[in-house]
Amino acid sequence: MTVVLKLGGSVVTEKDTPDTVDGPALADAADAIAASGVDDLVLVHGGGSFGHPHAAAHGVSRADGTREATAIREIHGAMRTLNDAVCDALCDRGVSAVPHHPHSAGVRDADGTLSLSVDAVAAKRDEGFVPVLHGDVVTHVGAGATVVSGDELVVALADGLDAERVGVCSTVSGVLDDEGAVIPAIENYADVERYLGGSDDTDVTGGMAAKVRALLGLRAPASVFGPDAVGDFLDGETPGTVIR
Ligand SMILES: Nc1ncnc2c1ncn2[C@@H]1O[C@H](COP(=O)(O)OP(=O)(O)OP(=O)(O)O)[C@@H](O)[C@H]1O
Ligand SMILES: C=C(C)CCOP(=O)(O)O
Numbered sequence: 114m115t116v117v118l119k120l121g122g123s124v125v126t127e128k129d130t131p132d133t134v135d136g137p138a139l140a141d142a143a144d145a146i147a148a149s150g151v152d153d154l155v156l157v158h159g160g161g162s163f164g165h166p167h168a169a170a171h172g173v174s175r176a177d178g179t180r181e182a183t184a185i186r187e188i189h190g191a192m193r194t195l196n197d198a199v200c201d202a203l204c205d206r207g208v209s210a211v212p213h214h215p216h217s218a219g220v221r222d223a224d225g226t227l228s229l230s231v232d233a234v235a236a237k238r239d240e241g242f243v244p245v246l247h248g249d250v251v252t253h254v255g256a257g258a259t260v261v262s263g264d265e266l267v268v269a270l271a272d273g274l275d276a277e278r279v280g281v282c283s284t285v286s287g288v289l290d291d292e293g294a295v296i297p298a299i300e301n302y303a304d305v306e307r308y309l310g311g312s313d314d315t316d317v318t319g320g321m322a323a324k325v326r327a328l329l330g331l332r333a334p335a336s337v338f339g340p341d342a343v344g345d346f347l348d349g350e351t352p353g354t355v356i357r
Pocket of ligand 1: 120124288
């Protein structure tokens with residue numbers, strides 16, 4: 114049973130300090146993953162204070178591209194640095210985490226549709242590794258290169274690998290209503306659109322609104338939950354908000 118789990122960039126980084134890992138938060142998440150014993154696991158992490166400020170500085174988003182190789186390398190390089198930190202934290206705890214960089218595995222066509230080759234991800238999983246992907250910058254036909262969010266990768270991986278469970282860990286304990294209460298389940302974007310905003314920090318991919326929209330497109334149900342619930346999710350529980 115394949116499980117796809119995204120660790121939000123706002124969880125594993127200090128999102129208001131550029132290029133800074135949140136060491137204790139990353140350690141907690143890595144501890145929970147190591148303790149879970151889930152072996153068919155594919156991980157994704159977001160950009161946090163690594164990808165987003167560099168993308169914003171170059172005017173690059175999911176829709177606005179760049180043709181500057183230096184900009185592409187800077188954004189991708191920042192994400193590789195964060196990916197190294199995430200893989201290090203996992204390997205230090207005995208998890209066989211290996212990097213998988215979407216920049217070399219994905220492409221957007223002219224209308225923005227993402228194609229992500231999942232064969233190499235599946236092969237890593239089948240060989241007992243835990244592939245660790247990340248939000249990145251990918252070639253975009255007609256636009257140079259644009260940002261791909263970790264949430265889009267979660268959708269592509271979950272469907273491409275026929276995952277049975279999908280988890281998205283953010284700083285919030287779920288999708289919240291206007292009184293700050295966790296919405297238990299979402300089946301329709303229009304029902305919750307009025308509650309959904311962008312991100313509190315520099316975020317070129319859209320915060321919770323884009324997250325919910327992307328997860329509603331999944332075949333498998335997805336849970337959105339906070340950092341304290343990673344272990345519960347991996348133990349088979351459904352903390353936070355279920356999106357189906
Ligand atoms: N209705 C809502 N419920 C919960 N969070 C919301 C809501 N509307 C907006 N948000 C914001 O969405 C943000 C979570 O999305 P964000 O994209 O920042 O998280 P992430 O996935 O952890 O980070 P990253 O995009 O760097 O990976 C939070 O900052 C939160 O304030
Ligand atoms: C900004 C970059 C490069 C990645 C964005 O990924 P996300 O934080 O999952 O939206």
